[in-house]
Amino acid sequence: MPKFVIERDMPAVGKLSASDLRGASQKSCEVLDALGPKIQWIQSYVTDDKIYCVYYAADEGLVRRHAEMSGFPANRISQVHSVIEPATAE
Template identity: 65%
Template sequence: MPKFLIERNIPGAGKFTPSDLKAISQKSCGVLGSMGPDIQWVHSYVTDDRIYCVYQATDEALVRRHAELGGFPADRVDRVYSVIDPATAE
């Protein structure tokens, strides 16, 4: 299944409490549960004013539909074609 990187502009995201992050995660998982197996959340990175999420989905439209149903911004959605790391240099 293709992998996507989603950039969500959320001012103050880095100041969210663990309770805030739990609520956001629960909302996301609830929406995903209603959408079926063609979309999966892998993990997210929280920075000062953005959350970057990694999803697997059959297509970008599903990623955008998840954002719409959950009330989450999806300011940028990019398909990931490759992953590199230090081992790639070997």
């Protein structure tokens, strides 16, 4: 399945408590369960005002549907074409 990075603009999200983040994760997982096996959340990175999420999904439309159903913004969705890391230089 294609991999996507989702940029979510969420002012002050970096100040949320662990309990708030747990609740958001639970909501996301509930929606993922409802959408079925063609979408999978890999991980998310929380910064001051954004969350960057990494997902596998059959297509971008499924990522958008997850955002709509969960109530989380998906301000930018980008398909990952390659991954590079220090070992790539070898």
